[in-house]
Amino acid sequence: MSLRWIMRGAVALLAVGWGVEMSSAADQALIDAAKKEGSVSWYTALIVNQFARPVAEAFEKKYGIKVDYVRANAGETILRIQNEAKAGRVMVDVFDSFGAPQLEKDGMLTSYTPENARRLPQEFYDPKGFWTASNLYVLTPGFNTDLVPKGSEPKTFADLLDPKWRGKMAWSSNVSPASGPGFIGLVLGEMGEEKGMDYLRKLAGQRIAGIPLAARQVLDQVIAGEYSIALQIFNNHTVISKAQGAPSDWIMMQPALVALSVFSLPKNAPHPNAGKLLVDYIVSEEGQKAFRDADYMPVDPNVPPRDASLRPDGKTFRARYLTPDELDQALPVWGKIYNDIFR
The missing domain is CATH 3.40.190.10 (Periplasmic binding protein-like II)
Structure with a gap:
């Protein structure tokens, strides 16, 4: 099943009427x-x-x-x-x-x-x-900087297949963009179905822990040292935690998935x-x-x-954007793939 991806620039467009009354909310x-x-x-x-x-x-x-x-x-x-x-x-x-x-x-x-x-x-x-x-919400990997020294973190999808990360990664098992299914959608959108599915089968060998919690809580477990790397978390959450003294940072793995x-x-x-x-x-x-x-x-x-x-600026940091309607159509597909390969 092919998935349609829409890339958007940062240029503001003029808002136009679509038959919906645009009433003045703050009058x-x-x-x-x-x-x-x-x-x-x-x-x-x-x-x-x-x-x-x-x-x-x-x-x-x-x-x-x-x-x-x-x-x-x-x-x-x-x-x-x-x-x-x-x-x-x-x-x-x-x-x-x-x-x-x-x-x-x-x-x-x-x-x-x-x-x-x-x-x-x-x-x-x-x-x-x-x-x-x-x-x-910009979804990228995050990591514990005490367990993964800066500069040694995986920077590409291919890097995640390194045997040294086996059993050291976690993600949310919920069906959402900030989860294993969301990561699956990102991979398929970037690599295409055939190459993407081949990659995901290899990734399953890394024994990623599926945690039935929100992405924020997955990152908290990584910060606590339970795992080294959290996949598909909100990159701004690592900044918030880092400012509070936590061993937390994010990886500019490209592309990121951006959800509204x-x-x-x-x-x-x-x-x-x-x-x-x-x-x-x-x-x-x-x-x-x-x-x-x-x-x-x-x-x-x-x-x-x-x-x-x-x-993401589209130059040094690339991303794929999905609207709520696009996610609604795609998430059931990604969730099924997650259950078939990673459960």
């Missing part, structure tokens, strides 16, 4: 309606202390609207929303996840494009209005206007700078990350 009428609701419930995969808590506090200070957040990985968030919808009692107003297309197919999302999304490149918001990108973290609004949310206002705030210049200051990767091309090397 006074919406602010007033959101303030009447008084609070907003947010399910997030973002690190609480690093981003969710400070952004919630900034939003509360700006609008006087209380933010209640719950952190979970993408799969847990999607399952929770599905269960709430089936029970007829949706508890969340806004969420960030890779799984928006799945909920869209189930008719569980509200179409809304925030005003602040207009200034972003067109590929960073859904033309149907079901998601708006907030930040980029997106915000969406569920149908029948208890505080729909507050949810819309929070999404607009997230993609505003102020919200994008909050991502930068937390060492995340803003989607706004005019707000570069503090460590510019983290963001």
